[in-house]
Amino acid sequence: xxxxxxxxxxxxxxxxxxxxxxxxxxxxxxxxxxxxxxxxxxxxxxxxxxxxxxxxxxxxxxxxxxxxxxxxxxxxxxxxxxxxxxxxxxxxxxxxxxxxxxxxxxxxxxxxxxxxxxxxxxxxxxxxxxxxxxxxxxxxxxxxxxxxxxxxxxxxxxxxxxxxxxxxxxxxxxxxxxxxxxxxxxxxxxxxxxxxxxxxxxxx
Amino acid sequence: xxxxxxxxxxxxxxxxxxxxxxxxxxxxxxxxxxxxxxxxxxxxxxxxxxxxxxxxxxxxxxxxxxxxxxxxxxxxxxxxxxxxxxxxxxxxxxxxxxxxxxxxxxxxxxxxxxxxxxxxxxxxxxxxxxxxxxxxxxxxxxxxxxxxxxxxxxxxxxxxxxxxxxxxxxxxxxxxxxxxxxxxxxxxxxxxxxxxxxxxxxxxxxxxxxxxxxxxxxxxxxxxxxxxxxxxxxxxxxxxxxxxxxxxxxxxxxxxxxxxxxxxxxxxxxxxxxxxxxxxxxxxxxxxxxxxxxxxxxxxxxxxxx
Numbered sequence: 001x002x003x004x005x006x007x008x009x010x011x012x013x014x015x016x017x018x019x020x021x022x023x024x025x026x027x028x029x030x031x032x033x034x035x036x037x038x039x040x041x042x043x044x045x046x047x048x049x050x051x052x053x054x055x056x057x058x059x060x061x062x063x064x065x066x067x068x069x070x071x072x073x074x075x076x077x078x079x080x081x082x083x084x085x086x087x088x089x090x091x092x093x094x095x096x097x098x099x100x101x102x103x104x105x106x107x108x109x110x111x112x113x114x115x116x117x118x119x120x121x122x123x124x125x126x127x128x129x130x131x132x133x134x135x136x137x138x139x140x141x142x143x144x145x146x147x148x149x150x151x152x153x154x155x156x157x158x159x160x161x162x163x164x165x166x167x168x169x170x171x172x173x174x175x176x177x178x179x180x181x182x183x184x185x186x187x188x189x190x191x192x193x194x195x196x197x198x199x200x201x202x203x204x
Numbered sequence: 205x206x207x208x209x210x211x212x213x214x215x216x217x218x219x220x221x222x223x224x225x226x227x228x229x230x231x232x233x234x235x236x237x238x239x240x241x242x243x244x245x246x247x248x249x250x251x252x253x254x255x256x257x258x259x260x261x262x263x264x265x266x267x268x269x270x271x272x273x274x275x276x277x278x279x280x281x282x283x284x285x286x287x288x289x290x291x292x293x294x295x296x297x298x299x300x301x302x303x304x305x306x307x308x309x310x311x312x313x314x315x316x317x318x319x320x321x322x323x324x325x326x327x328x329x330x331x332x333x334x335x336x337x338x339x340x341x342x343x344x345x346x347x348x349x350x351x352x353x354x355x356x357x358x359x360x361x362x363x364x365x366x367x368x369x370x371x372x373x374x375x376x377x378x379x380x381x382x383x384x385x386x387x388x389x390x391x392x393x394x395x396x397x398x399x400x401x402x403x404x405x406x407x408x409x410x411x412x413x414x415x416x417x418x419x420x421x422x423x424x425x426x427x428x429x430x431x432x433x434x435x436x437x438x439x440x441x442x443x444x445x446x447x448x449x450x451x452x453x454x455x456x457x458x459x460x461x462x463x464x465x466x467x468x469x470x471x472x473x474x475x476x477x478x479x480x481x482x483x484x485x486x487x488x489x490x491x492x493x494x495x496x497x498x499x500x501x502x503x504x505x506x507x508x509x510x
Contacts, residue, residue, distance in 0.1 A: 084335065084495045084498070085469075085476065086335075088498060123345050123348075125345060126341035126345075127338050127341075139493065142325050143367075144367075144494065145370070
């Protein structure tokens, strides 16, 4: 008889311990909590340093322009990234040239192969870098607000940390290599005076 | 006896063919549920969605939710019981509309959201939305440049329960907040309504008569802001920015009375939603949850293209 009570007591203790050591939550609740605590800065760091800087998708600007002129549809599909519906797409490009002017954060570059291009080191905002990289999918995030936070963190890194250090080393007359995002429209026929949102500017 | 058999066969044939011809004549029905018909932009969205659905061979009817989630809920209950086969929805509330969408989903009716996002990625079949954030980043850059990085400004928000309000505000502030000499002296909701925005700005101007710019979450409110500034004799001093690409604001940009707007494409969104419903009826099930539609900046430099 006593043994029976001992077994019941052991069972109750095990049940209490078991109940308190395991928690069940809805998967959607857990996923939401994960996204809310998501470290956008760390994620953007990884996108920039491990993704954008090492990307094989970056194309020489002159090759991109040639491709677009030859077969716009194919060039947009192969090198561009457009989320959803629209006439334009973002491209990650690289090129070289000589700085001929600096005004209000805009570096005017004489690019031997592509004429004059502009690098905007001040207004590094929006989704240009994120989308040109092609590394982040809309479906990776639950809402557009979270998806846009990736851009904000990525832009902060490039605008506040990377580019200020790099432009300290360059001045008018210097030859530089640069990479960054450009937006091209399918309606576009001229490829002069292109504006580049930089991801990197290096003294050659 | 033979006549009796023959008449039975004929009756059966009439019933069978009669029923099948009725089935053929019953087109699938598409409901267009729109947040409000009190704003020309949404009228265009709703009419365009219904027109595209009809062009694809379906019956279509527009339901007005009058910016009220409870009326939207009633609309959903009515159209579910009336046997509608798909819903093209412009939601009233990013959270409040989710339960309505789920009701339709439970009833096996696909819902395609247009223009306004709901805060769930497992309710609607697909959401076709303007890329409000990117559009307002462009407006933010234009705003900073026009105000030469300094001055006082007012923001008139849209409906506070609408995600578009915050996506627009977020895109704008992602730029403007990085320029510390730009001070926001007031941020108030104008409910996307022209008259409300006019009244809101009139009140703000009493306490802040020296503002340099106004950013409005839509063009109807930009027109209201213009009226308020005109009444105060400040319409040439204060720079106004809107969002939508409405005809009257495009004219005001041409006349250099409003600086810029973000051109949305409601017809593209409506067309895509109707097209998706058609594809759903034909068996497609793998729709992208969110489809952003590009927004174009319209200002004095490119107004000739619009």
